[in-house]
Amino acid sequence: MSSTTPLETEDFDYTANRPAITLHSEYTDQPAEEQKHRSHDPYVASFPEGGLRGWMAVAGAFLTLFVGGIEYAFGVFITYYLTHNLRTYSPSQVAWIGSASAFIHSLVGLLVGKLYDDGYYRHLIIFGSTLHVLSIMMLSLCTKYWQIWITQGLMMGVATGCLFQPSVAIVSQYFERRRAFAMGIVQAGASLGGILTPIMVNKLIPKVGFGWGVRSVGFLVFGLLVIANLSVSTRLPSRRRGAATISNFPTIDWKTFFDGAFVATVLGCFFMQMGTSLPYGYITSFGQLEGHISPSLAFYLLPLTFAGGLFGSPIWAYLGDILGVLNVVMFSTFISSGLLATILACKTDGAAITVSILYGFFSAGYQAMGGPVFATLSNTVLEVGHRMGTGYFIAGVATLIASPIQGALLGTDYIWWKPIVFCVLSLVLGVVLMGVGRLLLIKRRGSERKLWKTSFVRL
Template identity: 35%
Template structure:
């Protein structure tokens, strides 16, 4: 009941007494707060408030778990170039390069697009459930893939493209988004460290699979990958610790319709989708490219993917340090532009030295782009409660572009043994550079909205 309502029932003397009593209670407390403010003392926060710890044992355990998730999601997906070459030459010789690339692009599509469901589920507290389900599905599909028969396209398509892609999607978004529950100020660095797992996986998988394919055969090469994924998922599930807000402090449920009315978000997602049309071209085709170029040995070709992924270790960490200091967009946009421009360099690659330098630079630059694109979309959230949904919708739309991008490249290349590399190179570069321009417009609109560059 307010002082005004009390006035209708009390005498003037009683009201005067109440006001004096209230002043005696409030004045000392207000004076104490003023003295604390002058002394620089920060009032202690209540236990029920949601804090982002910015470190600690659980936070770094979560980063370690996310590292394992990254190594088997993007790390394994980035090794598809090994399968592409093997399928074209050995396992699926009756199918075209474009048809085979649909397997890898479908895998990449579901890695991204599953996020449209995984994002809202993550916001509702189902992080652990998705991690466990994705782990079981991933391991099961790998061992099913190992049993595929020669020219049995549908078996590879279902186990590797569909099943593994959905499993990766169920692991990837919660595995990365959970890191942002533990870090805010240093989120880019934490995500960058977690993403180095994809670089290590991108080194281990191509070398391991190539060598086992040559020495033992296809079946045990895929099984070896399955055992690696099994161990990685066990470690990830043991290490990751979700940090959700208490029930009474949670933000309102996200409304996807509002995202589609947000110009900065729309431009950023559209630009990222264009970049995704060309992003996987090098990862899918660099091994085949070097195998079909004169003067390049087969042994060196097997290690090109490992070089790309090895260089991305530094790309996923060093630029992220600067991103936390000067803003994500000021680092992300130049890296995105350079990745598209660098593809044009493939016209001049004719020897081992040039290809090695290209692989190192491309791995570094695209490593930075991939590790910062997720935090970029998360930074567009108005509150923590819509972070997963923002990331999920963006990644789903990017996944559609990834689905059709590499098959388009395959169609432009044509059927071997002579491939039209120039058409695929131009398409990839133009899409990535154009996408970067659109993303930059989105970043500029976000800066106008927030009053500063994110």
């Protein structure tokens, strides 16, 4: 970021609950107590750490991610498609629909991140909300592979891409000390959507058919997105709005943007994403096809996994603010790799329930912390959109290829140990690469000496 001179200041009254924008100045005339509580951001002097507008932003973003649960719950759709209108296709071919949606979501994130930083937040969520509802309604009419791919793959991918990153990033404008916790609450919305959406669809389809079951979800999504759009507003100036009032508004310095810490950590996220997705795509099929688990329970394994994530997201996020975001992600992901290996030992209903809940809980340490990870890597909150867009794009490539690779390793004979070993190794490699990124980030911040003086560094 360009930071040769301090930015001009623009003071607002926090007690009036107005959009508070205070950019860094010299601070030479500030009382010692005010200097003590100022932010660590080089451009934004302070954050409200909540307030009415801040918690409304959290609530609205929570609802936005909740409606994205239909994407996270693609596993239940795989099971339906393989036993109904797409039964002539292989698991790998059907998995391409969900992985394509997730990849397109991440692909458009490159542009979405820039548009967010440039001040087009409102445009993005209105467009994304409209397209998301339209894609669900159109899906209810689809019967062929190419039709489902366009609606649930392409359209839903673009829609969630326009909604997800801005909804997570907007929270960073209101929080700094509790940023990871606030983002974790937002991410819990996706877990709750992942619990309720598949249950809702599974209960409605036998009664009213696939079409009206999906349309019912569409009506729910429409209502929630209306509330979300009315709840969230921006707080800080953007490059589009700030350029007119702030002469030296910071720009992205691409020479330092892709430093070693960012590259290593994003590669770590790539392999974590490659490995963490197996239960979300195939746990329902595992329960139905292995024969060791009650048929009535098999469907609920995916919602149970999301239930673990629902509780895990805010807990891991809270710990991230205290212990360090990267530390929490590495620890929880390493434990997730061990739990993933134990899936092969699930021979009873009790074991399947326990592993599903625990895996959801620990994997949430990575799933819920993507936003805080990229915020940690950012030099200032004013570049969070660019960091998220780039990071989620790289992770999205992993999402695109993960399910098809897992499906290919699984094969038509359903040999489960092959994709499980692949995913465990991916998770471990991701932890190692993120650890390298953490060390480089400490060096970037000039804190490398502390690494040898203390057994723990809060990153």
